[in-house]
Amino acid sequence: MNGHFATKLLDEKGDWLNLTQLKNSSADISPTAGQMPRLLGLAYASKLYRNNNDLNNVDFSKFSINGNEVAFGTIGDASTSEGLFWETMNAAGVLQVPLAMSVWDDGYGISVSKKYQTIKQSISEALSGFATTGDKEGFLIYTAKGWDYPTLCSVYKEGINFCRKNHMPVLFHITDVTQPQGHSTSGSHERYKSKERLDWENDHDCIAKMREFILENGISTEDVLQQIEKEAKQHVNESKKRAWDDLHIDKQRSNFGSGGIE
Ligand SMILES: Cc1ncc(C[n+]2csc(CCOP(=O)(O)OP(=O)(O)O)c2C)c(N)n1
Ligand SMILES: [Mg+2]
Known part of the structure; x- marks a missing residue:
């Protein structure tokens, strides 16, 4: 399960890139929630850069701008x-x-409904005791719907600004997210979802909703979107073909015979 990608931290000579000028992505990991401790470490690094004067010098200027x-x-x-x-x-x-x-x-973990795995079927309700109250510092907690782009833009803007300035963690619980093809292209969600749910998912598909949002707000035009969609399909089809061709070449080269690498 090695299909996880990260951005580069080093240049071709092995020297550090200026990470403060980049959007840096640390590789994911397959066991669910395995990424969490590393996320904490990355956030803690910002805190140290802001609060530890020994880190506030030119040697570290490529890693942080004052946390x-x-x-x-x-x-x-x-x-x-x-x-x-x-x-x-x-x-x-x-x-x-x-x-x-x-x-x-x-609402699902593969095909299992959240009623079997999340208390009160809501992680933000479950975590409400973690919220900042009065002078007791905790989390800022926001909820929004996955297809409601104007609200997403405003809660993320507000939450991230506050988080960056005050170093307070923030939870965004984004509900109403859809699974366009079930858990993966190998699944079939018709087997575990009602007709009502499938119809609702069609109407609230987050990709279709984003398209609507773009058009309604004049961010782009129908013509441009159609062109992007056409080029994206072409790109995917060509990539698929290249991958298949490479696989067949590898098969011919393989010592294991035709079934060896399947
Ligand atoms: C520790 C662990 N157990 C089981 C799996 C198999 N697995 C992969 S994804 C998944 C469900 C994830 O559901 P959710 O967190 O709701 O993410 P979604 O795919 O719905 O976005 C499971 C059980 C795994 N990758 N790691
Ligand atoms: Mg899920």
Whole structure:
């Protein structure tokens, strides 16, 4: 399970890139919630850069601008049941680090409904005790719907600005997320979803809704979007063909015979 990608931290000579000028992505990891401890470490680094004077010198200028960096993490609703998620959320609240946690809640972990895995079927309700209240510091907690782009833009803008400035962690619980093809292209969600749910998902498909949002707000035009869609399909089809061709070449070269690498 090695299909996880990261951005480069080093140039071709092996020297550090200026990470403060880049959007840096740390590689994901396959065990669900396995990314959480590293997310905490990245957020904690910002805190140290801001508060530890020994780090405030030219040697470290490629890594941080006074701890203004936010560590963004994402996780599915079912994966929030893992211990690492809870340990990370607690530690982020205790340490008060700039960690922005987005939970994409599509209501399912593969085919299992959240009623079997999340208390009260809501991670934001479950975590409401983690919220900042009065002089007790915890998390900022926001909820929004995955297809409601204007609200997403405003809650993310507000939440991230606050998180960056004050080093307070923030939870975005994003509900109403859809699974366009079930958990993966190998699944079939018709087997575990009602007709009503499937119809609702068609109407609230986040990709279709984003298209509507772009057009309604004059961000782009129908013609431009059609062109992008056409080129994207072409790109995917060509990539698929190249991958198949490479596979057949590899098969011919393989010592294992025709079935060896399947
Ligand atoms: C520790 C662990 N257990 C089981 C799996 C198999 N697995 C992969 S994705 C998944 C469900 C994830 O559901 P959710 O977190 O809701 O994310 P979604 O795919 O719905 O976005 C499971 C059980 C895994 N990758 N790691
Ligand atoms: Mg899910």
